[in-house]
Amino acid sequence: MVGSSHEAMHRIFQKDPALLTRALQQVLGVPFPEPYDFAGMNVDLTEIEPVERRVDTLLRAETDEGAYLLVVESQGKPDERKRGSWPYYLSYLYEKYRCEPVLIVVTQNSATARWAAEPIHLGVRGCPSLTVRPFVLGPDNVPVIADEREAERDVPLAVLSAMTHGRGREAPAILESLAAALRTIDRDSAAVFVQFVDSCLADSRARQMWRDMMTTIQYFWRHPLAEEVRGQGREEGRVEKGVEMTLNILEWRGVPVSDAIRHRVETCTDEDLLKLWARRAMDVSRAEDLFDADGS
Template sequence: MISLQHEALHRVFRDNPELYTSVFKVLDIPFPSPTEVAVVDTDLTEIKPIERRADTIMMFTSLEGRHVVISESQSKPDERKTAAWAHYISHVHVKFNCPVTLLVICQDEATATWAAAPKTIGLPDWPTLSVRAVVVGPHNIPVIDDLAEAVNDVVLTMFSALTHARSGEVTAILEVLADALDTTDTTSAGHIAEQTEVGLGNTDARRIWRDLMATKTYRYQSEYAQMLRAEGEAVGEARGRAFGEASALLLLLDHRGVVVPDGVRERITSCTDTTLIETWFGRAVHATSLSDIFGVDDERQEKG
């Protein structure tokens, strides 16, 4: 099942295209200045399908031409990815007839080291195909704990927090991120605050972020943060986590253009079963209507 954290780590690029430029600049890899950016359909299934879905695919148009970046969130080494990534790259290259870059996002150095090694298909001494990804993670994304630097690029600061989520330095990053967001417009800041919550996953860093949102007052604080502060400890850790995941689900539905009536919104936000919310989230990734998400549950209730 696709997790909320997995989804957040690549959607942060889709929702904030400027992050591509910032990350490639940090890695000292030339990246053309885009004049146009578009989200590309991630469904790479063919007529006789083995279903293949990349995480995020973005089309960049610059003076040099078009360029596609495939972003993949990777939580652990997985040798099956060699064939999957080769398929994504070749399919997109043929479909759009332009250069393709594979970007892999990791939150630990072991996975990043594995992902950075060339993946080959063919004879050991004469590979027919080699896949080489641009890998980002705690090994090459800087720790941003200076407020001036954070204010200059709040999205990169958020990504610094996500990639260093399991590092002892994450507290300092989150503190400057919280303060830096207070210098930007409240809508964008609230959105980034929610992305941070989801992207940190089930880590101590997430609890640190939740404490910052619940105990301090910022202009941008989003609904989930205000609720946590208002209800305090009475909410309980499990309830607060469920509300955070419900907020992420509503955010995903909004990005997918799925209209959520008040009754359904109440159903989502009042749910305290995090496993059920994650099930809904997994369905919502490719859903085009609410029935794609809740239809199975409703049918089971009717039969029961």
């Protein structure tokens, strides 16, 4: 189970390496050649000297132009030590593998993205011996994917969008579109992506919305994260959880709820009916459409 946003922000590229080259090509406009094969590599760059150095994710991309080493670093905040370690990583990898190394930094923070994008110059001021220019993926260039059809066209990119923008005003629309798009891929992949998003949602309200949506659709029912959510449900009571989930989803989606409908949901004690209403809350445009003509 992914335990932090740091891990999720780079491990998504281990799950779908092709997303990394699409991000370089489409988001950053880098003319990176189309890979025909990827291979995960050992992230340990430690030499004989007892100084441990590890990159977050390291992939080898085979292209018609030759092999590239894609170095992915997840960065939560500025860290001046990286000004020394990043050039070391690239030099070491080139010397060891004789492949062109490419540094990509991913972050959820705009200020960190601006810091990471600054070129690193080593040597004489104005005439450096070595210059490193990281490629940066962050809130200012990763697209906001809040449309269901757009999310379905590239689910991994929609996941990256949710991971990057999950704390902003667009979060409800992004998460709703992604939840619908996850229905179009296999359940195992969906379960992994659900984890990545859950780990990156620092806003507690957005995270609860995501967990309510995922519990309702049950994409990851056999996953450890689902056990955690079900444990919360057992503690709070299944009926109370069903009431809260239905009303919260409507609220997060911006669907108006009248006092009469709120009272009807809050006084319902039928667990199966509440599950049905929660599923419908994902799609209805009017709160009245939660209920069938016969009242169910």
